[in-house]
Amino acid sequence: MPEPSRLFVPPPHYGGIRVVGSFAELAAATFGAGVNALCWPRALRGDFAEVVSRLPRERGIASIDDATLAALELSPAGQVARDFLLEDQERLRGLELDPVLDCINGYAPSTREEAIPTHVQSWHVDSATVEADTWLCTYVGASTEGLRNEDGQRRVDVAETRAALLEGYGGADDGDFLEYLADHCYDLHYQARPGAQPWSFGLGNLWRIACEYPNSPVLPCLHRAPATVAGQGPRLLLLS
Numbered sequence: 348m349p350e351p352s353r354l355f356v357p358p359p360h361y362g363g364i365r366v367v368g369s370f371a372e373l374a375a376a377t378f379g380a381g382v383n384a385l386c387w388p389r390a391l392r393g394d395f396a397e398v399v400s401r402l403p404r405e406r407g408i409a410s411i412d413d414a415t416l417a418a419l420e421l422s423p424a425g426q427v428a429r430d431f432l433l434e435d436q437e438r439l440r441g442l443e444l445d446p447v448l449d450c451i452n453g454y455a456p457s458t459r460e461e462a463i464p465t466h467v468q469s470w471h472v473d474s475a476t477v478e479a480d481t482w483l484c485t486y487v488g489a490s491t492e493g494l495r496n497e498d499g500q501r502r503v504d505v506a507e508t509r510a511a512l513l514e515g516y517g518g519a520d521d522g523d524f525l526e527y528l529a530d531h532c533y534d535l536h537y538q539a540r541p542g543a544q545p546w547s548f549g550l551g552n553l554w555r556i557a558c559e560y561p562n563s564p565v566l567p568c569l570h571r572a573p574a575t576v577a578g579q580g581p582r583l584l585l586l587s
Contacts, residue, residue: 355388358546361495363568370438373555378480383557383565384493391551393428395486397421399583402450411448432486432585435553439482439587446482446587453575462511463502463533468574470499470537472567474559481568481587484553488582489573491548493556496566498543502536503528535559537569553585 357364365382367373373387401419403409413436416429432448439446454466465471473481485491502508513520516527528534539545548554548570556568573582 355386355549355552357386358544361493361546363495370553373553374442376555378557378563378565381565383496383568385555386548387553388549389551389553391428391431391486392424393426393431394422394424395428395432395583396580397425398428398432399450399487399581401425402581404452404581406453408454409450409452411450416448428486432583435484435585439585444482444587446585449584449586450581451488451572451584452581454572462508462515463536465532465536467572470494470539470569470571471532471535472537472559472569473556474535474567476560478560478563479558481556481558482554482585483548483556483587484585485548485550486583486585487550488580488584489576490550491554491584492545492571492573493548494537494539494543494545494569494571496569498540498545499537499569500540501534502538503534505538 355366357366363382364384364386365376366386366388367376368387370387373385376385378385398416398419398421401421402411402415413433416432419425419429421429436446436448454468483491503512509520512528512533513524516524518524525534556570557563557565559567
């Protein structure tokens with residue numbers, strides 16, 4: 348059993364997280380009463396850093412399929428880690444999800460100037476046209492970060508930013524403009540308010556977070572990929 352001190356503990360300033368004790372509970376839980384993030388805390392065994400060291404190290408994001416994982420020559424500790432990686436993906440496939448395991452060695456810089464950044468390192472929410480949620484787990488490297496909804500402000504609601512967007516759009520602030528914002532995902536990105544306290548998703552924990560979709564019972568979970576730090580090693584991230 349993992350040591351209790353190594354398990355994820357929700358930040359005391361945020362009541363939007365519910366901790367569960369198993370994968371079955373994580374899959375069956377529902378969002379509501381302000382809870383928009385579900386966490387199954389885990390202190391995983393095995394050497395995940397060894398797995399990463401055997402993967403391609405090109406700059407950018409490489410998706411790792413099961414065959415690539417199976418072909419890696421690993422120590423016994425690395426094999427234990429690989430088994431966890433494969434097992435997590437099989438769990439999600441059992442729910443008819445399509446998980447992706449990414450080795451992330453930096454993000455491509457934006458090729459255009461925008462009034463609102465739309466990359467994953469910007470505070471944002473995920474969205475869907477039907478009921479959906481996002482599953483994720485960081486095994487190695489800097490972890491995903493979360494933010495209380497009350498600590499974030501939609502960038503399109505900032506007067507100066509909205510004015511710049513309207514200028515670029517070249518039209519009125521009407522229904523067509525709202526469609527323009529949605530088409531470019533501008534309406535999904537946020538900025539942290541002064542004094543905001545981000546929290547870490549931690550390593551090894553399997554998360555299920557709420558998305559924005561019509562008639563959702565809760566606000567979507569505000570999150571972002573961690574900032575890139577020079578010299579920092581790759582991340583290993585499961586995402587569905």
